[in-house]
Amino acid sequence: MPDRRRKGRAADIRNAALDLFVRRGFEATTMADIGAAVGIRGASLYKHVASKQELLATITTNTMEQLLEGHRLAVAGAGTPAERLRRAVDAHVRYHARHRREAFVGNRELRSLVEPYRAVVLGRRAEYANCFEDLIADGISTGDFRVDSARLAAYAILDLGMGVAVWFREDSGPTENEVAWQHTEFALRMVGARDF
Incomplete structure (x- = not known):
């Protein structure tokens, strides 16, 4: 994945996590929720973020x-x-x-x-x-x-x-x-x- 696209994906993931943490709270948000918000399967999300x-x-x-x-x-x-x-x-x-x-x-x-x-x-x-x-x-x-x-x-x-x-x-x-x-x-x- 080209570097610019990777950075864009990282920003999308961060923004999705931020929105979910605000609405649901950290504990109630799952990695699958974050992945779904950006159109990535939960397991594939781990290629972009560790946890x-x-x-x-x-x-x-x-x-x-x-x-x-x-x-x-x-x-x-x-x-x-x-x-x-x-x-x-x-x-x-x-x-x-x-x-x-x-x-x-x-x-x-x-x-x-x-x-x-x-x-x-x-x-x-x-x-x-x-x-x-x-x-x-x-x-x-x-x-x-x-x-x-x-x-x-x-x-x-x-x-x-x-x-x-x-x-x-x-x-x-x-x-x-x-x-x-x-x-x-x-x-x-x-x-x-x-x-x-």
């Missing part, structure tokens, strides 16, 4: 890698702590608005991951949370933010953004731009930003 667990690990790991990369790009070159936090929250919220399925599966099915995948994903989640905690701690140290706990503020901001994946819809309600802007305002108020 259902590997699919879940790929989805959750890729989600965390995209969040980390998006964060790095967002804060690169930003000056003040408030501007860095504004950009980080904007990237966080937009990711969750655009990738609702990945966010849903990443949060709900974390319990279904086995080792070593679980440790990898938990490590990346901790790294991502630390990015926000460090941004807030920097703002506290410069006097730009007035909040007692950088860690608790980071968790609150992360949770607020993750909630977007649950309720946001492109075709109704506030736009992505409106949601991102308002969430950055919420975050800056939450940390007691001086000037923003």
Whole structure:
């Protein structure tokens, strides 16, 4: 099978698994279900992917890698702590608005991951949370933010953004731009930003 076709098939399998994990849950989804969704017999599916667990690990790991990369790009070159936090929250919220399925599966099915995948994903989640905690701690140290706990503020901001994946819809309600802007305002108020 040519490489481009193989990559396309892998993407189809991943998308089918993602849809099924959202609708049925990881445990209730079988490899035969995933194969049927892409028109491949269950047994033939193993030529493309080793296991259902590997699919879940790929989805959750890729989600965390995209969040980390998006964060790095967002804060690169930003000056003040408030501007860095504004950009980080904007990237966080937009990711969750655009990738609702990945966010849903990443949060709900974390319990279904086995080792070593679980440790990898938990490590990346901790790294991502630390990015926000460090941004807030920097703002506290410069006097730009007035909040007692950088860690608790980071968790609150992360949770607020993750909630977007649950309720946001492109075709109704506030736009992505409106949601991102308002969430950055919420975050800056939450940390007691001086000037923003």
